[in-house]
Amino acid sequence: MLDVSEQLHNEPLDPEPHQRNVYSRNTPISVIMHLAVVDVEGQAFVERILSTTVHSLIIAIIFIIIIFITIIFITIIFITIIFITIIFITIIFITIIFITHYLHYPLSSLPIIFITDGMTNGGRLTLY
Numbered sequence: 001m002l003d004v005s006e007q008l009h010n011e012p013l014d015p016e017p018h019q020r021n022v023y024s025r026n027t028p029i030s031v032i033m034h035l036a037v038v039d040v041e042g043q044a045f046v047e048r049i050l051s052t053t054v055h056s057l058i059i060a061i062i063f064i065i066i067i068f069i070t071i072i073f074i075t076i077i078f079i080t081i082i083f084i085t086i087i088f089i090t091i092i093f094i095t096i097i098f099i100t101h102y103l104h105y106p107l108s109s110l111p112i113i114f115i116t117d118g119m120t121n122g123g124r125l126t127l128y
Helices: 004-010 029-038 043-102 107-116
Strands: none
Touching: none
């Protein structure tokens, strides 16, 4: 096993061309653009980094837009379901109040009224 200092000492001063163009993923875009201007041999590699960065940014933006649209649609669907439920509950309560208050039926006879109303003479409740 070589020591770290021996490894550094044994490495050539001018690395191979494929090793020279390896930049880290955290390199800022300004540095990459500068390297693209300065380093002619590494230009293709830098263009590849820039193209993958742009592609990943576009994909991320598309996913964020899809997520926002999905959240908006789900919210709209839930709000409509809540409003429809409130409207139906209101209609049921208005019907119950109308039947019990204006038609003078007791509240306990509501199931009989809902079942038999409309099937008897003139829609009136007929008890057998």
